[in-house]
Amino acid sequence: MIIYRDRKTLLHSVDPRLKIIWLIFFTLAVAVFRTPEVAVAATLANLLLLLLSRIRVDEFLRDSREILLFSLLAIPLQVLTNPYGLEAGLRLGLLNSVLLADMAAAALMFVSTTLPSGMADAMRWFRVPKALAFSFSLAIQFVPVLYREVQDVRMAQMTRGARLSGPMSVFPLIIPVFHKVMNRAWELSVSLESRGFSP
Amino acid sequence: MGKPVIEIRNLSFAYRSRPEAPVIDGISCSIAKGDFVGVVGGTGAGKSTLLRCMNGIIPHLQEGIMKGSVSVNGRSTARTSPSGFAGKIGFLFQDPDSQLFAPTVAEEISFGLRNMGVGAGEMPARVAGALRLVGMDGFQGRDPHELSGGQRQKIAFASVLAMEPEVLLLDEPVSALDWRNATEVYGLVRRLNQGGKTVVVVEHNTELLAEYAKRVLVLDGGKIALDAPPGKVFSDKIMGPLGLKIPCAVRISRVLGIEEMATPEKLAERLRRGK
Numbered sequence: 001m002i003i004y005r006d007r008k009t010l011l012h013s014v015d016p017r018l019k020i021i022w023l024i025f026f027t028l029a030v031a032v033f034r035t036p037e038v039a040v041a042a043t044l045a046n047l048l049l050l051l052l053s054r055i056r057v058d059e060f061l062r063d064s065r066e067i068l069l070f071s072l073l074a075i076p077l078q079v080l081t082n083p084y085g086l087e088a089g090l091r092l093g094l095l096n097s098v099l100l101a102d103m104a105a106a107a108l109m110f111v112s113t114t115l116p117s118g119m120a121d122a123m124r125w126f127r128v129p130k131a132l133a134f135s136f137s138l139a140i141q142f143v144p145v146l147y148r149e150v151q152d153v154r155m156a157q158m159t160r161g162a163r164l165s166g167p168m169s170v171f172p173l174i175i176p177v178f179h180k181v182m183n184r185a186w187e188l189s190v191s192l193e194s195r196g197f198s199p
Numbered sequence: 200m201g202k203p204v205i206e207i208r209n210l211s212f213a214y215r216s217r218p219e220a221p222v223i224d225g226i227s228c229s230i231a232k233g234d235f236v237g238v239v240g241g242t243g244a245g246k247s248t249l250l251r252c253m254n255g256i257i258p259h260l261q262e263g264i265m266k267g268s269v270s271v272n273g274r275s276t277a278r279t280s281p282s283g284f285a286g287k288i289g290f291l292f293q294d295p296d297s298q299l300f301a302p303t304v305a306e307e308i309s310f311g312l313r314n315m316g317v318g319a320g321e322m323p324a325r326v327a328g329a330l331r332l333v334g335m336d337g338f339q340g341r342d343p344h345e346l347s348g349g350q351r352q353k354i355a356f357a358s359v360l361a362m363e364p365e366v367l368l369l370d371e372p373v374s375a376l377d378w379r380n381a382t383e384v385y386g387l388v389r390r391l392n393q394g395g396k397t398v399v400v401v402e403h404n405t406e407l408l409a410e411y412a413k414r415v416l417v418l419d420g421g422k423i424a425l426d427a428p429p430g431k432v433f434s435d436k437i438m439g440p441l442g443l444k445i446p447c448a449v450r451i452s453r454v455l456g457i458e459e460m461a462t463p464e465k466l467a468e469r470l471r472r473g474k
Contacts, residue, residue, distance in 0.1 A: 187297030196285030196314030
């Protein structure tokens with residue numbers, strides 16, 4: 001789950017504008033120079049930042065589990081499609097997988113250590129329109145809300161006898177969760193405007 | 200009576216889906232500076248809708264057919280959006296979850312302050328002050344979503360109080376609180392009211408209104424059925440047919456066959472004096 005983790009660390013207090021510049025630089029470097037050396041350097045940089053952020057490894061892995069699993073998809077994709085054979089596919093797949101995980105981890109680190117208001121302010125400094133910058137930071141803050149809504153609907157259905165297991169179990173949740181989230185988004189927008197927010 | 204802050208003239212409102220059944224039906228009233236008005240009524244009586252008309256949520260954000268006018272300090276709500284009233288009117292929603300969105304309590308409370316242009320230097324003191332008011336000192340770094348329902352309600356209230364509005368519109372502010380916390384919150388609202396703030400509160404708990412409100416509006420079918428001080432309202436015969444709870448002190452007074460008193464304290468005093 002993508003979530004801000006409140007800690008009193010140097011990394012948390014770094015200017016969000018600097019963090020955005022770092023994230024862009026990091027992502028470009030990893031995407032352009034796709035070598036094992038870059039992958040190792042990027043992984044080490046992420047580990048160092050994780051250490052500085054004082055976010056526990058288990059917390060970080062829990063937050064990034066889905067994204068990291070998604071990055072592993074690069075391996076079978078390369079193995080199945082690489083024209084130079086299995087070994088080359090496996091090697092390239094592994095490299096791409098690590099690079100993807102590095103990019104995702106850097107983005108997650110940014111979100112975990114930057115207050116959404118700071119993120120929105122930094123984006124505005126980069127001339128992103130206020131409404132867009134705020135919507136972006138709000139969308140990130142809505143991820144845990146969405147997660148909790150899914151859990152609530154799931155529990156409500158299971159306590160009334162629904163058997164929700166396996167990949168198909170997501171379908172009975174879609175409509176009630178969508179309905180709740182839309183209501184929630186509308187109520188939140190009314191509340192934000194009542195507290196003086198104006199795009 | 201003080202200078203009118205909120206003036207409602209012949210107000211009607213119906214949702215677009217049911218234009219033939221107005222939720223508010225021709226209400227006119229005036230709320231003076233320093234008033235403490237409680238709004239009661241059965242389910243669907245139009246209490247929350249009336250409150251939402253007072254800061255411009257209706258007609259700006261909630262679609263429907265509105266007739267008549269509402270003005271706050273002479274400014275029409277039809278011409279001023281809720282954000283335009285934010286510094287003057289604080290609105291507390293019934294469900295705190297619809298209000299809370301930030302990852303920390305401090306961020307949540309400072310949201311409105313930032314919109315008002317309060318500087319970063321002043322922010323921590325304002326946040327701490329608001330938290331102190333609701334008895335949540337030291338919660339700045341906590342995730343609001345991990346707090347109990349009652350604590351979330353208090354945080355939502357603190358986020359409104361931090362903006363230091365002149366008028367407080369509260370929609371069932373203590374619905375998630377136990378009695379002790381509820382009376383603490385109402386005690387705070389009373390102190391704010393004594394300090395000059397105007398309060399309008401939608402509340403189903405008539406015991407609390409009997410104790411704290413200076414004036415009670417009883418709504419029925421979108422109309423004002425009664426508008427009087429709590430002592431008079433809660434002893435009125437209209438309460439029973441509307442399905443509203445008659446405060447215990449009034450019921451005991453009736454059983455004893457004495458003058459009806461709205462609060463236990465007044466009843467005790469009356470009994471001490473003798474019939």
